[in-house]
Amino acid sequence: MAAATPSKNDDVPARAGAILDVDLSAVAANWRLLRDRVRPAACAAVVKADAYGLGAQRVAPALRDAGCRLFFVAHPDEGLALAGAVPAAEIAVLNGAVPGSEGDFSAAGIVPVLNSLDDLARWTRHAATLGRVLPAFIHLDTGMNRLGLAPAEQGTLAAEPERLRGVDLRGWITHLACAEIASHPLNADQAGRFRAALARLPGAPASLANSAGIFLGPDYHFDFVRPGCALYGINPTPGTPNPMLPTIKLRARILQVRPVDSPMTVGYGATHTVVRAGKVATIATGYADGYSRSLSGAGHVLVAGRPAPVIGRVSMDLITVDVTDVPEDAIRQGDFAELIGPHRTVDQVAAEAGTIGYEVMTSLGRRYWRRYLPDGLPA
CATH class of the missing domain: 2.40.37.10 (Lyase, Ornithine Decarboxylase; Chain A, domain 1)
Structure with a gap:
């Protein structure tokens, strides 16, 4: 059975076999450090995997109080669980909406990251059914070869922007494969591919950098960044002193x-x-x-x-x-x-x-x- 989670003023009972202390002020301070580093770009927060094991229901509100207004999770159920915990903030689901789940997203007000033209088509059909425009992010693959629109799909969308009808496009995102290795040539290659894709697509905010990507410099910041590990004290710059506070x-x-x-x-x-x-x-x-x-x-x-x-x-x-x-x-x-x-x-x-x-x-x-x-x- 899971141990109870005491409030901040509770003493640890003698029966407790182990204690995990989580410093919410350090998590918030890490977010503020990254926010200040990337200005004028905005700073989101990745709170997937239960805020990297620390407890999203406690971490996300602390980040919202620090000023964060955009949160990323991986699975729809993570987004549904977080909805309501961070009022006036947006929750985006990186894994997107699998067929049949679109109604769960629109009902809860969580936002899918669309990873293919099929995802996009299903989302626009759902929007048409509801008779309203629905928000979404769109993921462009620039070299990770996991999720995201492949280059051919990006070309199709650039030639047929009407496919976006019914979508309130919240942003284009992509994901760096080798950001922890600052000298890796794929970093610059991906940034270049992203810029080339954006030049052909309808205008919207763009996001490339994860935690390590933030430290590659302003050329990687675009309109907003999506830190995860650095918020929780993991070193985003391996081989150099950790700029983040332990949490x-x-x-x-x-x-x-x-x-x-x-x-x-x-x-x-x-x-x-x-x-x-x-x-x-x-x-x-x-x-x-x-x-x-x-x-x-x-x-x-x-x-x-x-x-x-x-x-x-x-x-x-x-x-x-x-x-x-x-x-x-x-x-x-x-x-x-x-x-x-x-x-x-x-x-x-x-x-x-x-x-x-x-x-x-x-x-x-x-x-x-x-x-x-x-x-x-x-x-």
């Missing part, structure tokens, strides 16, 4: 500390063999909470401010860490180990897991006791 702190309780010595083994499969006398702490988190099994023998946590390596396999509910080098008087049952936080970033955890910060964030489990903090993360 979460994840701590899990130490359930037991036990002495070990060679030739003992630790955990499932006996994958770790003890080579010296020491101490092992068992901590209340596991892969069911999003702490990846790939961190087995590779991850680290902080115990009393000291790094402690994960030893043995990450199991469903527990991890074991070597605390031999943590002073005896600095560790007790019930204390917390820091898994992610200002001193143990999500990008560091991702690197140890062999993945990216996006996956770490969106995997955050529902069993954590969540606190939404208005004034920063705890020390």
